[in-house]
Amino acid sequence: MEKDGRHALLVDGAPFLVLGLQARNSSAWPSQLPKVWPAVEKLHANTLEVPVSWEQMEPESGRFDFTIVDALLREARAHRVRLVLLWFGTWKNGSSHYIPLWMKREPQRYPRMAGADGRRVDSPSPHAADFLAADTRAFRALMRHLKVADAQRTVIMVQVENEPGTWGGLVRDHSPEAERLFAGPVPDALRARLQVKAPAGATWTEAFGKDADEFFHAWSVARYIGQVAAAGKEEYPLPLYVNAALRDPLTPGPAGTYETGGATDNVLDVWKAAAPAIDLLAPDIYLEDSARYRRVLEQYARPDNALFVPENGRAPFYARHFFTALDKGAFGWAPFGLDFTAYANAPLGTPEVTDEALGPFALNYALVGPIARPVARLNFEGRVHAVAEEKDAHTQTIDLGRWTAVVTYGVPQFGFGRDPKGNPEPIGRALVAVLSENEFLVTGAFCRVDFKPSDPALQREFVRVEEGGYEKGVFRAHRIWNGDETDWGLNFASGPQAVRVVLGTY
């Protein structure tokens, strides 16, 4: 749902916050699920993102096997968790390794892309009609099955393909069909979207110059996936998205040094024009640098694109940036691969998945879980603010109109008067959601949150500070903070606490 350029994912009729975990690539098998659910529980996740693999789902052409999908539905419901299904179809990380065996046996019919010299590379051609027809039929079958098997809407969203595009330097397909299209005119929908100045009938090169190859590939991949998505949506209109392997948001380098064809930041409009059935384009963030992390969020949070971060690295660095994502309006977020199936994608993540590795991520969801529904609604209304600590920023402020929230890191819980020196590692985070002019929901970890009236003649008073959470839409306090707990501001350590605060002045 969209309003004034802000977005919400509706689940059971109300904005929902995806507190996600993405399972590893080979973790959806019933034999592995006993190693996945404990991680979901430890994380306090409310959603599992999990693959559906084409090779398993269509073992023979036209015969579909939904036993794994059904097991996922059954077990997710038993664990009271929602699902985001990841369709590992034509593309998985730029290759087509998940296509069924009967397709792998016919590489001429289901071809890989060709380079300018005719040599094939390990990436599917988006210009192969039989390939597109096969994927469309399979995805349609999956969505048709979900419509019947999931009346209770355990599945809240489906990702179409996985990080589609091409790695390895080849920027676009050079198959005969690709060459024919590339020499032809730029399609009208793209001309209109990008407000192309070149005259009608201009070719890709005439219209886009040095970007022609890259834009052509993005258009081709997006057109293909847009058609797969549209067919699925016709069966069952769930929200659909495509995830992207990013290019460096600050110093991108030339096409070919990153995955081309996918929804990188420079071709989001190409994707929007080519694949209207895709509801949103989502960044997978594996960039351990806060400036880059923030920039990616800015690039993908657009009035025409809801922000969802389906994959994050699982190193401790990423955990606090869940809060950065919320601040930018994200309706969901997930670390990748934090299950106990004994495979580690180091150097992208921690070498081993242990309870300790889960800790910083579990803390996020323990903090926000009890207030998740109101946070989702308030975020849709633009009333959620959040910060994450940085090595060189020990004090951060949030402008709330009548108030400024002041978040400090590395101060003792008791007493004023010490300069914040930061935590030994920047692990602090805080969230302030505006309920009304003087009333806020606040949560955080390893920080102090205080409020300053914008009128300097006035002083802040904590009229009431209640710790608790929401049950069935109503805030239930289980204690009132006062005395040491409020005399020096609101101090949050590692205990998951959320408070409702009423402020006054004197």
Ligand code: DGJ
């Ligand atoms: C991004 C992909 O989308 C994931 O499926 C996985 O391959 C990770 N990279 C690396 O572990």
